[in-house]
Amino acid sequence: MKIEIEKLKKTYEGVMVLDIERLTIKTGKITAIVGPNGAGKSTLLNLIGNLIQKDEGTILYNGDTKVPEKDMTLVFQEPYLIGSTVKKNIAYPMKLRKYFKETIEARTQELTQELNLEALLNKKANQLSLGEMQKVALARALSFKPELLLLDEPCASIDPYTTSEIEKILMKMNHFENTTMVMVTHNLAQARRLAAEVILLKKGKLVECCSSEQFFTHSENEETKRFVQGELLI
Numbered sequence: 383m384k385i386e387i388e389k390l391k392k393t394y395e396g397v398m399v400l401d402i403e404r405l406t407i408k409t410g411k412i413t414a415i416v417g418p419n420g421a422g423k424s425t426l427l428n429l430i431g432n433l434i435q436k437d438e439g440t441i442l443y444n445g446d447t448k449v450p451e452k453d454m455t456l457v458f459q460e461p462y463l464i465g466s467t468v469k470k471n472i473a474y475p476m477k478l479r480k481y482f483k484e485t486i487e488a489r490t491q492e493l494t495q496e497l498n499l500e501a502l503l504n505k506k507a508n509q510l511s512l513g514e515m516q517k518v519a520l521a522r523a524l525s526f527k528p529e530l531l532l533l534d535e536p537c538a539s540i541d542p543y544t545t546s547e548i549e550k551i552l553m554k555m556n557h558f559e560n561t562t563m564v565m566v567t568h569n570l571a572q573a574r575r576l577a578a579e580v581i582l583l584k585k586g587k588l589v590e591c592c593s594s595e596q597f598f599t600h601s602e603n604e605e606t607k608r609f610v611q612g613e614l615l616i
């Protein structure tokens with residue numbers, strides 16, 4: 383799903399927290415949003431996900447202002463699950479979309495195998511470890527093969543092995559289903575592994591949006607170069 387942003391502004395209590403003149407997120411790619419704390423990364427993601435209201439500007443989804451609620455979903459840093467079994471959590475978005483029972487079962491099986499969740503299918507979601515919960519949140523988000531997946535630091539409190547399981551399925555879905563993904567991350571190594579495009583924000587402004595290769599290896603932008611070298615952008 384192509385996302386085109388123009389003159390997007392968001393203020394909180396009179397303070398401008400996001401002010402982006404123009405930005406395009408390419409269809410079928412993984413785009414990482416990076417930047418210092420408070421740069422406006424989650425604000426941008428939440429505006430795209432229509433979780434908060436913009437003050438000004440436009441966001442086009444495949445050229446349309448209508449928010450494609452049914453074709454997109456979000457995964458947050460804190461997994462948000464319904465108080466039921468793992469199986470029911472994963473099935474939930476497919477039931478809402480009136481999938482056939484057989485399709486729901488086949489897709490649930492496929493995702494639980496991929497994410498090594500099979501032994502947990504009948505367990506209550508609130509009895510799981512954080513990493514397990516995040517994998518269930520991801521399986522649920524991917525269950526209906528969304529066109530757009532928005533991820534807000536999905537691996538922030540997750541161990542390296544589980545992080546790698548999550549990264550593998552994200553790459554697979556992106557590759558085989560052409561799912562467009564936008565991911566806020568503080569982990570530059572992860573951005574480098576996953577993302578084709580990188581957006582750097584600072585104090586609510588766009589510093590650079592370019593290919594991952596350019597961003598990490600030959601950006602001409604001084605702030606990007608400093609950020610990639612681990613310097614604090616102030």
Ligand SMILES: Nc1ncnc2c1ncn2[C@@H]1O[C@H](COP(=O)(O)OP(=O)(O)OP(=O)(O)O)[C@@H](O)[C@H]1O
Nearest residue numbers: 394395399417418419420421422423424425426566
């Ligand atoms: N609900 C809110 N009310 C008031 N101010 C807010 C609200 N949400 C965010 N802000 C402010 O907007 C600015 C951008 O916040 P945002 O969460 O988008 O930054 P971020 O880049 O995601 O930061 P971090 O890396 O620390 O998660 C911050 O200064 C924050 O304090």
